[in-house]
Amino acid sequence: MTNLRWKILTVLTVFAVFAGVGVYPILADKFGLPAPGWLKAKELKLGLDLQGGVHLVLKVQTDDALKFESELEMERLREELQRQGINVADIKLVDPMHFSVESVPPDKDAEFRNVAVEVQTNFDRSSGTNGTYTFTMKPNVAVALREEAVTQARQTIERRVNELGVAEPTIAQQGANGDQILVQLPGETDVDHAKEIIRSTGLLELKLVEQGPAASKEELVAGGVVPSGMEIVAGAGEAGSGTSYYMVRKVPAVSGVDLKNARPALDENGRPAVSFTLNTDGGRRFGKVTSENIGRQLAIVLDGRVQSSPRIDGRITTDGRIYGQFTQQEAQDLALILRSGALLTRMDYLEEQTIGPSLGADAIRSGIISSLVGLLLVVAFMLVYYRLSGVNAVVALLFNLVILIGLMSYVGAVMTLPGIAGFVLTMGIGVDSNVLIFERIKEELEAQRGVRASINAGFSRVFWTLVDTHFAALISVAFLFNFGSGPIKGFAVTLFFGLMSNLFTSLFVSKTIFEVALARRHQVATLSI
Numbered sequence: 214m215t216n217l218r219w220k221i222l223t224v225l226t227v228f229a230v231f232a233g234v235g236v237y238p239i240l241a242d243k244f245g246l247p248a249p250g251w252l253k254a255k256e257l258k259l260g261l262d263l264q265g266g267v268h269l270v271l272k273v274q275t276d277d278a279l280k281f282e283s284e285l286e287m288e289r290l291r292e293e294l295q296r297q298g299i300n301v302a303d304i305k306l307v308d309p310m311h312f313s314v315e316s317v318p319p320d321k322d323a324e325f326r327n328v329a330v331e332v333q334t335n336f337d338r339s340s341g342t343n344g345t346y347t348f349t350m351k352p353n354v355a356v357a358l359r360e361e362a363v364t365q366a367r368q369t370i371e372r373r374v375n376e377l378g379v380a381e382p383t384i385a386q387q388g389a390n391g392d393q394i395l396v397q398l399p400g401e402t403d404v405d406h407a408k409e410i411i412r413s414t415g416l417l418e419l420k421l422v423e424q425g426p427a428a429s430k431e432e433l434v435a436g437g438v439v440p441s442g443m444e445i446v447a448g449a450g451e452a453g454s455g456t457s458y459y460m461v462r463k464v465p466a467v468s469g470v471d472l473k474n475a476r477p478a479l480d481e482n483g484r485p486a487v488s489f490t491l492n493t494d495g496g497r498r499f500g501k502v503t504s505e506n507i508g509r510q511l512a513i514v515l516d517g518r519v520q521s522s523p524r525i526d527g528r529i530t531t532d533g534r535i536y537g538q539f540t541q542q543e544a545q546d547l548a549l550i551l552r553s554g555a556l557l558t559r560m561d562y563l564e565e566q567t568i569g570p571s572l573g574a575d576a577i578r579s580g581i582i583s584s585l586v587g588l589l590l591v592v593a594f595m596l597v598y599y600r601l602s603g604v605n606a607v608v609a610l611l612f613n614l615v616i617l618i619g620l621m622s623y624v625g626a627v628m629t630l631p632g633i634a635g636f637v638l639t640m641g642i643g644v645d646s647n648v649l650i651f652e653r654i655k656e657e658l659e660a661q662r663g664v665r666a667s668i669n670a671g672f673s674r675v676f677w678t679l680v681d682t683h684f685a686a687l688i689s690v691a692f693l694f695n696f697g698s699g700p701i702k703g704f705a706v707t708l709f710f711g712l713m714s715n716l717f718t719s720l721f722v723s724k725t726i727f728e729v730a731l732a733r734r735h736q737v738a739t740l741s742i
Contacts, residue, residue, distance in 0.1 A: 282354075
């Protein structure tokens with residue numbers, strides 16, 4: 214009896230815990246029942262197809278990553294040549310994978326080759342006529358950069374979406390070339406805001422100002438030619454004033470890749486701003502640049518526009534601040550974008566769908582109806598075919614469903630439309646396990662064994678059969694989850710938890726129910742099965 218009491222206590226405790234975590238929050242939300250915040254946070258979440266939201270497919274323009282790398286190497290080479298006193302006619306970008314150097318002086322050719330050695334880590338150098346050299350990105354470098362661009366874009370989007378607070382988003386790479394990113398945001402209502410956060414480049418660069426600000430580009434450019442290694446950048450502009458322009462160095466002192474953190478702040482006048490902190494390497498380089506250029510202006514460039522251009526009054530290492538005409542929301546969004554990292558490549562929308570909550574409500578209603586119909590048919594079959602023992606199977610099945618909902622709620626899994634299919638399939642698997650056990654018990658009874666002995670033999674001899682079948686199904690579930698897309702993963706998650714809970718209910722709960730029914734009967738002649 215002591216052993217039976219522990220079994221009953223275990224069954225009731227498991228039921229109470231999972232009913233409290235999985236079922237009660239749903240009832241509390243439906244009927245306005247009291248529930249603490251931490252418990253409501255565990256309420257079963259619905260996927261995009263059930264509660265509506267945003268479905269986006271973006272294509273990453275990986276050529277931008279190659280162009281960015283080529284331009285960076287080209288400008289570094291330009292600065293090093295100027296430092297070494299090697300004057301060339303021009304250095305220009307040919308295409309994303311090529312840049313050329315024209316008219317290297319014959320007497321400086323050997324020095325040029327020595328300077329260009331570092332560039333040849335990622336580029337192949339070929340010579341032409343009249344001191345012309347072409348640098349071509351190595352194929353393996355190009356492939357790696359394309360893959361890194363897509364991976365970096367996906368990871369950046371993930372960080373941005375997570376900070377938006379969207380529950381259980383789906384973000385995955387897809388497409389024949391793996392250069393497309395699927396983004397699903399269940400329950401998101403402000404679509405334009407989400408798209409702006411996802412797609413914003415967020416590229417921060419700190420560059421030394423050579424001239425400016427000026428009211429027009431012509432004031433900065435003598436003879437209409439921008440000096441090599443320089444570029445003209447427009448200012449963000451202020452309310453009631455025209456656009457100003459700055460001539461800045463192309464190569465930034467530090468950039469967004471050197472950021473360690475960014476957060477909303479206030480400037481000296483109490484207006485919204487964004488404070489940032491650089492990592493160790495960025496702080497070291499920034500300290501060197503600022504110490505060598507005290508008294509000069511430093512342009513804070515965000516997405517190709519100068520937000521502010523403060524004067525360098527002393528050596529600055531790790532901390533800085535971005536001023537501008539920001540609202541509080543814009544400062545928060547900018548801090549979020551900078552924290553999550555810059556998108557160095559453009560992304561184009563291939564698909565954009567907004568799924569309304571009414572469509573999800575229809576799917577939920579259809580799923581509930583199909584689940585209830587399936588459950589009622591199963592219950593009717595078990596009660597008719599196995600008589601009173603069918604009650605045992607029905608109770609075990611209800612336990613199974615409660616545990617399944619509780620497990621999914623506890624781990625934060627998302628219920629999708631395919632997940633409802635997994636839910637219905639779980640009911641079938643649960644009944645199938647009981648059928649195997651009951652049929653074995655009937656065989657033992659036909660062999661004239663006692664009722665208790667038949668029940669014990671039925672459960673013990675079917676034990677490994679159930680373990681084997683469930684383990685084989687779990688292997689399939691693992692492959693579905695690993696290689697499937699969002700909806701398939703939803704089905705796999707539901708089926709995984711259903712299989713785990715079914716093993717417990719069919720082998721432990723069902724047998725405990727039999728033992729409770731027979732506990733007060735000293736002599737058991739028959740069993741209604």
